[in-house]
Amino acid sequence: MEFALFCTKVNILILILALCSPCKFIQSPMDFGPSNLLETKSSASLDFGRIVFNSPSAVLRPQSPRDISLLLTFLSASSFSKVTIAARGAGHSIYGQAQALDGIVIEMDSIPSDIYIHKKRDDGSGFSYADVGGGALWVELLEESLKHGLAPRSWTDYLYLSIGGTLSNGGISGQTFKYGPQISNVLQLDVVTGKGDLITCSPTSSSELFYAVLGGLGQFGIITRARILLQDAPQKVKWIRAFYDDFDTFTGDQELLVSMPELVDYVEGFIVPNEQSLLSTSVAFPVHLGFMPEFHHVSSAKVYYCIEFAVHDFQAEGTSAEQVVEKISKQMSYMPSLMYSVEVSYFDFLNRVRMEEMNLRSRGLWEIPHPWLNMFVPKSGIKEFKDLLLENISPNDFEGPILIYPLLRDKWDANTSVPLPDAPTGGDGVEQVVYIVGMLRSANPASCAAGCLDDILRRNRRIAEAASAGRIGGKQYLAHHPSLLHWRDHFGRHWNRFAARKNLFDPLGVLAPGQGIFPRVHASTL
Structure with missing residues (x-):
């Protein structure tokens, strides 16, 4: 040894x-x-x-x-x-x-990544959790935890991502409104700092490091192991999609759904600008959609919207997911007869994007450029941001999903490094609803050469800058900025804390150079 x-x-x-x-x-x-x-x-x-x-x-x-x-x-x-x-x-x-x-x-x-599942005590006290290596994939954790009837509470849409990678960014999906992002569901971390210190940290031990690395973009340390909170896993999921032709009605129903966490377990949504978008976002949904939308009108293109929500079914006696869905749907205002539901296993629901991946791979559309743009947008600016987005894309030939769904600000721990948009205040106080909008575009080289890709990237930058600088008040998620000044604006009032943490845990600027935030420093200059 x-x-x-x-x-x-x-x-x-x-x-x-x-x-x-x-x-x-x-x-x-x-x-x-x-x-x-x-x-x-x-x-x-x-x-x-x-x-x-x-x-x-x-x-x-x-x-x-x-x-x-x-x-x-x-x-x-x-x-x-x-x-x-x-x-x-x-x-x-x-x-x-x-x-x-x-x-x-x-x-x-x-790094060998054995996964250890710890169940709460027989008397119901304590927590169920998993200890897992930072390089393991979320799908591996899901497979192992399900053997014990357990699963993490919060997810990303795509499960073939590393534990440490998503915890260094945030980790969001349709469960975020209910349980918070993945970084809000961590009990403990093992981290190697930029100085080489190997530290076990938690909210009560080395807490500054713990909160710094959660959403810290890899700037303060490398997560080598994480303790992830688990809960009982349902056997089945009732998976529902409903369609809209009015944006205000669409967002109103989304906000209705996230106000019922005791009934609803997952909420997401899509902007549907063309037929290809409708087909691609429905690949994994195992039921025929009898929806024949008219995307083209004489004067302009017609855009539709889709809400996707889910209710967990534990198959327990005396409970019925079907009855819960019926109760919820009666309060919604979707287009008549355009709600579709299906029952699937919990694993298949969480792993739904894998089917979309396989479809894209079969068409040669997976390993191509993906000029994505993800934005956090306050509720008060979401309609203006939607208009800005649609003005800067070509709805007829847009390739890829456009995700849009609400999160709740109070499910995020302000001690972590992720900056949400500042909360505007008004007569009703702090605005709790924040939307995530993900323009997950693909640039097929067969139809989009280098000049086309550059144009998409310029449009993305224009959208991001307009949304950040104007009344919209947006902020990038999984951000990519061209200069230190842009990064200062990105973190806003949290910049001083972010920079102080960098100086504390990685003063030489060794870690995560690809983010382009801090320059590398010679030790002799300190």
């Missing part, structure tokens, strides 16, 4: 010296001996967005968090190194956030 640890230290030191040499020489992985910790890998410059391609000088495939700690300790003690480090989970970033130009990318999936 001691010899293996010595070899690891030597390997990492050789790597750092090589990176700091004028010729940036990197030795072959075979030169580093049997530990095989270090390798070059072209996939580290590739992510789901396929927009930014920054190649690292090397890739570290650690066998334990200690390997990461050793590397960061060496870097923080070096007075001449300007090497940066990026942690890479499932590679689902859009704008190179998990890349490190001429630096080192750490592949988190190489």
Whole structure:
């Protein structure tokens, strides 16, 4: 064991010296001996967005968090190194956030990630939770927890993302209105800071680090393990979709649904600008939609809207999800006869986007550029933002879903690093409803060449800047900004806290260079 640890230290030191040499020489992985910790890998410059391609000088495939700690300790003690480090989970970033130009990318999936499920006591006291590695995927946690009749409370729509990756950003889906984002459902974290310290933190122990890394964009530490809160999992889910041709009615019903958390377990929604959008968002919904919309009128394009909600069915005697849905639907104002429902297993419901992925892969539309834009928008600005969005896209040929659904501000912990839009106040006090809008666009190279992609990116920037600077009061989620000034505006009144945390946990600016927030600093300048 001691010899293996010595070899690891030597390997990492050789790597750092090589990176700091004028010729940036990197030795072959075979030169580093049997530990095989270090390798070059072209996939580290590739992510789901396929927009930014920054190649690292090397890739570290650690066998334990200690390997990461050793590397960061060496870097923080070096007075001449300007090497940066990026942690890479499932590679689902859009704008190179998990890349490190001429630096080192750490592949988190190489760390063995056993999942341990802890059930609450027989008397009902305590919590059920899972201890899971930061490089594990949410679908792996779901599969393991379901064996015990349990599951996490809050999800992302797509389950093939890493635990550490989503916790470094927020983690949202249709359950967020009820349980908060994934970062609001964490009990404890193991983190390697930018200084190489390996710390176990929680709301009561090293709490500043705990809250900093949750939604911290990887700026303060690398999450190597997380303790995730679990609850009883339902056996079935009643899955419903309803259609609208009026935006105010659509948002009114969404806000009605999120006001009934005792009945409703999931709420999302879509803008439906064309027939292709309707078909693509219905791939996973296992029932025929008898909806024949008229998207084109003589004077303008017609846009529709769809609410998707779900009710958990625990199959317990005396309860009926069908009766709950009937009670809810009587209060809604969807287009007559345009509500559809189906019953599916809990796993199939949570894993619904996987079917859409398989469909896109079969058509060669998965591994293409994805110029996505995600925005938090206050309730008071959502209609104006919808108009802004539709003015800047071509509804007839838009490819990809446009998600839109409400979240509740009080389900987010203000101590974490995620900045929500500032809450406007009025006669009714603080505005609690915040919408998430996700323009999840695809740019098919067959119909959208480089110039077309650049135009989409310019439109995205125009939408984001108009929404952030004007009356709308929006703020990007999974943000990508071109300058420090933009990042200061993004964090607003929380910027000083964010910068102070950076100085505390990663003063040299080693971590997450792909975010483009803080520059790398020489130790000798501190």
